[in-house]
Amino acid sequence: MRLTRLTASGVRNLAPLELRPGPALNLVLGPNGAGKTSLLEAIHLLAYGRSFRGRVRDGLIRTGNEVLEVFAEWEEPDGVHRKAGLRHSGQAWTGRLDGESVQHLGDLCAALAAVSFEPGSHTLVTGGAEARRRYLDWGLFHVERGDNPFQPVWRRYARALKQRNALLKQRAAHGQLEAWDAELAAAAEHLDLQRRAYVERLRPRFRAISRDLLPQLGEGNLHYRSGWRREQLSLADALLLARERDLATGFTSVGPHRADWRVEHDTRPAGEALSRGQAKLTALACLLAQAEDFADRRHHWPVFLLDDLASELDRPHQQRLLERLRESGAQVFVTGTESPPALAEAGWTPVMFHVERGDVSPTAGTPGAHGG
Numbered sequence: 001m002r003l004t005r006l007t008a009s010g011v012r013n014l015a016p017l018e019l020r021p022g023p024a025l026n027l028v029l030g031p032n033g034a035g036k037t038s039l040l041e042a043i044h045l046l047a048y049g050r051s052f053r054g055r056v057r058d059g060l061i062r063t064g065n066e067v068l069e070v071f072a073e074w075e076e077p078d079g080v081h082r083k084a085g086l087r088h089s090g091q092a093w094t095g096r097l098d099g100e101s102v103q104h105l106g107d108l109c110a111a112l113a114a115v116s117f118e119p120g121s122h123t124l125v126t127g128g129a130e131a132r133r134r135y136l137d138w139g140l141f142h143v144e145r146g147d148n149p150f151q152p153v154w155r156r157y158a159r160a161l162k163q164r165n166a167l168l169k170q171r172a173a174h175g176q177l178e179a180w181d182a183e184l185a186a187a188a189e190h191l192d193l194q195r196r197a198y199v200e201r202l203r204p205r206f207r208a209i210s211r212d213l214l215p216q217l218g219e220g221n222l223h224y225r226s227g228w229r230r231e232q233l234s235l236a237d238a239l240l241l242a243r244e245r246d247l248a249t250g251f252t253s254v255g256p257h258r259a260d261w262r263v264e265h266d267t268r269p270a271g272e273a274l275s276r277g278q279a280k281l282t283a284l285a286c287l288l289a290q291a292e293d294f295a296d297r298r299h300h301w302p303v304f305l306l307d308d309l310a311s312e313l314d315r316p317h318q319q320r321l322l323e324r325l326r327e328s329g330a331q332v333f334v335t336g337t338e339s340p341p342a343l344a345e346a347g348w349t350p351v352m353f354h355v356e357r358g359d360v361s362p363t364a365g366t367p368g369a370h371g372g
Contacts, residue, residue: 010068022351030355036335047114057090113302157187205289218266227258301330322346
């Protein structure tokens with residue numbers, strides 16, 4: 001999967017731009033605050049429906065603009081040329097995929113696969129469970145297709161949860177809740193099994209990558225939790241037991257929407273916090289494991305976005321990561337105030353772009369980028 005064209009307008013401090021990336025490493029340089037991260041956010045937005053720094057309405061739209069627009073074209077390994085566009089006001093959105101209108105944002109995001117490693121990525125390990133559920137669901141949206149698609153299962157559960165929560169807020173009769181309890185439990189079974197199997201599949205990849213990036217922590221492992229005491233209760237029973245509490249609070253307290261997973265290392269007792277640097281490398285191992293699984297199932301790597309790489313990783317880890325990505329054949333975007341010190345050792349010659357006060361321009365001898 002390789003982006004061949006990107007246009008964006010109304011994204012933070014970026015001037016309207018048209019970018020034609022190179023097929024391998026794209027190095028985006030410029031001073032702090034110039035707009036380098038915003039360029040990666042534009043790509044991330046098409047792949048996730050949100051920025052890695054928050055929702056669209058949380059400052060992603062350029063001051064003075066009512067909407068932002070992002071459009072991308074890319075090629076897949078089988079030679080298929082695809083294109084997607086998103087227009088977002090912070091409250092409402094419209095999207096198009098391969099020339100057709102899109103009704104569900106998930107359909108748009110499932111088309112373009114991108115993985116982002118940025119200064120906030122450590123929260124995948126140290127932050128709340130919502131980010132870790134999004135991590136699982138992103139992977140499943142992209143790889144579980146064909147005879148076992150994930151999207152219909154996820155939508156069925158989300159619909160049942162919305163309906164049950166609405167009834168709880170209305171303090172509906174128990175008979176009304178029972179019907180949605182049954183639907184929620186049926187949808188949850190499939191959702192939970194797919195998430196559990198996905199974590200099992202990621203585990204050996206994570207272990208191998210963790211040994212390379214964090215050998216001092218010993219064997220790494222991923223542990224999944226369903227969101228209710230699955231070993232002791234069916235979800236139908238758990239919902240029944242929690243019904244009075246749920247009626248009092250107005251929301252469903254058990255189920256896959258409360259699922260989580262955690263990382264453990266042999267040399268770290270359960271519950272002992274990682275340092276910030278260790279959390280960054282652990283999160284990176286999780287992201288690389290996910291990208292490898294994607295490549296195994298889809299036969300190509302996702303686009304990789306690395307924001308401010310030189311300040312996030314020391315030189316040896318920069319080199320290991322860049323060498324791994326070069327060998328994978330992935331298209332990569334790296335931002336920084338200067339070229340990462342490990343780039344020469346990794347043996348990669350980048351296509352280079354410069355960002356200054358929101359304007360993106362190609363460095364001499366590279367493919368085109370045109371700012372507004």
